[in-house]
Amino acid sequence: MGTRKKVHAFVRVKPTDDFAHEMIKYGDDNKSIDIHLKKDLQRGVVNNKQTDWSFKLDGVLHNASQDLVYETVAKDVVAQALNGYNGTIMCYGQTGAGKTYTMTGATENYKHRGILPRALQQVFRMIAERPTHAITVRVSYLEIYNESLFDLLSTLPYVGPSVTPMTIVENPQGVFVKGLSVHLTSQEEDAFSLLFEGETNRIIASHTMNKNSSRSHCIFTIYVEAHSRTLSDEKYITSKINLVDLAGSERLGKSGSEGRVLKEATYINKSLSFLEQAIIALGDQKRDHIPFRQCKLTHALKDSLGGNCNMVLLTNIYGEAAQLEETLSSLRFASRMKLVTTEPAINEKYDAERMVKNLEKELVLLKQELAIHDSLANRTLVNYDPMDEIQIAEINSQVRRYLEGTLDEIDIINLRQIQEVFNQFRVVLSQQEQEVEATLRRKYTLIDKNDFAAISAVQKAGLVDVDGHLVGEPDGQGFGLGVTPYSTKPGKKSKSKKMFKEQLGSLARKEGAGSPVSGKDLEVSTSKTQLTPSSKEGDVKELPLRDRETSSIEPLPSDSPKEESRPPRPSTPPPKPVAFEDFKNERGSEINRIFKENKSILNERRKRASETTQRINAIKREMDVTKEALNFQKSLREKQGEYENKGLMIIDEEEFLLILKLKDLKKQYRAEYQDLRDLRAEVQYCQHLVDQCRHRLLTEFDIWYNESFFIPEDMQVSLKPASGIRPGMVPISRLVALGEDDQDKFSQLQQMMLPEGPDSISFYNAKVKTEQKRNYLKTMMGLQQGHRK
Secondary structure (H helix, E strand, O other): OOOOEEOEEEEEEOOOOOOOOOOEEEOOOOOEEEEEOOOOHHHOOOOOOOOEEEEEOOEEEEOOOHHHHHHHHOHHHHHHHOOOOOEEEEEEEEOOOOHHHHHOEOOOOOOOEOHHHHHHHHHHHHHHOOOOEEEEEEEEEEEEEOOEEEEOOOOOOOOOOOOOOOEEEEEOOEEEEEOOOOEEEOOHHHHHHHHHHHHHOOOEEEEOOEEEEEOOEEEEEEEEEEEEOOOOOOEEEEEEEEEEEOOOEOOHHHHOOOOHHHHHHHHHHHHHHHHHHHHHHHHOOOOOOOOHHHOHHHHHOOOOOOOOOEEEEEEEEOOOHHHHHHHHHHHHHHHHHOOOEEOOOOEEEEOHHHHHHHHHHHHHHHHHHHHHHHHHOOOOOOOOOOOOHHHHHHHHHHHHHHHHOOOOOOOOOOHHHHHHHHHHHHHHHHHHHHHHHHHHHHHOOOOOOOOHHHHHHHHHHOOEOOOOOEOOOEOOOOEOOOOOOHHHOOOHHHHHHHHHHHHHHHHHHHHOOOOOOOOOOOOOOOOOOOOOOOOOOOOOOOOOHHHHHHHHOOOOOOOOOOOOOOOOOOOOOOOHHHHHHHHHHOOOHHHHHHHHHHHHHHHHHHHHHHHHHHHHHHHHHHHHHHHHHHHHHHHHHHHHOOOEEOOEEOOOHHHHHHHHHHHHHHHHHHHHHHHHHHHHHHHHHHHHHHHHHHHHHHHHHHHHHHHHHOOOHHHHHHHOOOOOOOOOOOOHHHHHHHHHHHHHHHHHHHHHHOOOOHHHHHHHHHHHHHHHHHHHHHHHHHHHHHHHO
């Protein structure tokens, strides 16, 4: 682990025309801030209330630009993240003090961008400066609103809403949020697009102190993974940067919050109070327990607060006298945070694939070195490779001859041969045991002593004595193992056996018993209720991988082959049923094909489930017949007199075979029932895929129908596969405007901004794409509301 270090705490003062110069003073080194309150004369001459406070920090930023704030607070943390150190930058303060402006900035102006977009720019610039490393960047955006977790990037078309609620999970690698989407970004513009997408989904509200007040805590995380291109070392480094924008604490009397905003303020103040409790506990060296699990915020930041992380706190405060009490509270929080220590260390991991390649190279070198030593020692024809079948057979022959006494000793060449000799000894011993067992089985009926089910069955039948030995055919001196032959039993038995066989045959014909089954013992209990087929449960195991992935994960191809000439458009749109048939034969043919294939697989699984259910019912009927026959045989034995020897009951071979058959039937019943459960799981998952394909087919048809019969003829060229506009991406009323007005506006914006900041292209590209998407969604919602009316 790394060395322990203190958390850095900075203060940024919000610029104001009404700055309280007499009450707030800064130190000469800009690392301390003094607060002075005038005494309240109305409380009398004796007034011991504290009026002066002094706070020592790592820096005070007053009238500071966004550039200076980033250089002072965040630049070193981001730089160390590329070297494998985790980092966290947190903005804390009163509502309206400028936390979101400091963290995100103004997206309308490139110069006023905040810490978050600047951190993304620095990461990609440093990646470009390191050609010797292959570095991948991923991002996620988490929102904690009213103690609930939300993914701000779930609105992306390839993500979709999560079925299960997100949860915070801990493992040896750290804390992560299960269900939170993580997105790979290969360039700066993609990262900005994800940032702006998440910003549009944040929850904000208005009150007297802030018109655009954030009503939730947000954590934007940048994940970095770096592999060396030059070194063959299997180690690689990972790191993450948490950029935390906390919701502001507020006094309800000043903000005037009501209704929903009041409820949000209650949750915000509660979570910030729990955060402060965790900070106080971390600063106390005598505390063993840290209350991280009191709220979702502290639990999600467990790694950042006092863990393996470079932690920086930026406290935003007001400079006005009216907000002095909240300013004091924020400064106290910053001073407590400085007492917290972290232990950052480089996060090194091992690449399993590269490690295997290195070990294979090392193995080749070691074999070459052994060959050199063997040649120097005059040892020839020594092979260190794994033995083939011929060599193993030769060692087996040597072991057998050694055991028979025809071979005095086995020549040892290397360690691998020694291991194989011992292995062949085990093989020969096992074969001899099997031969002895087979010989005994030819003469006797053997039952495994560990098979408690079989022993219990024969004990009930009176075949086993107290010591567990079977009573068998007399050998002149005692009783041996085996089954008593018919000749030693009373003559009445043959007649009873004949009656039993006739009754068994009649019962079998009545119940329609199935075919006999194989014989292994198994303890199961069955129900008398027969099964009926079902098709509502389960999971698919045998679906083709291509169809499963295409149906449930990847977007389905929906473009038909290019056509040289388009048929003339009808004057009025055709009915949707007719158009739907044309769509299935043209652009939706691939989706329709997969839909039919999945449906056929579903029908086949249902058929198999039905057949399995019928087999289970047949086995159940045969089990009932066998039970009745066994009871009948026992009743006959009781009526005709039981044959005993030394106090033990002896049954005939027919009854013993019935016992074994019943056990075999139970085993087959259980196996078939397990197959039925698996088939039910497959049926349910197949049904899910069919529903998913049906929904996709209808969605693609709606897009195709609107664009084929409502977009003007002269704009159809914009929707060809080679164009930049994909079907369904642009609403009908905005197609011409997006092609002309926004593009011209963006070109003018680039020409105006490029002389000032050439690095701003990615920023504005992402901004314009986000605005286009927002306008598209608004237009589509308007169209849907219009259709409903």
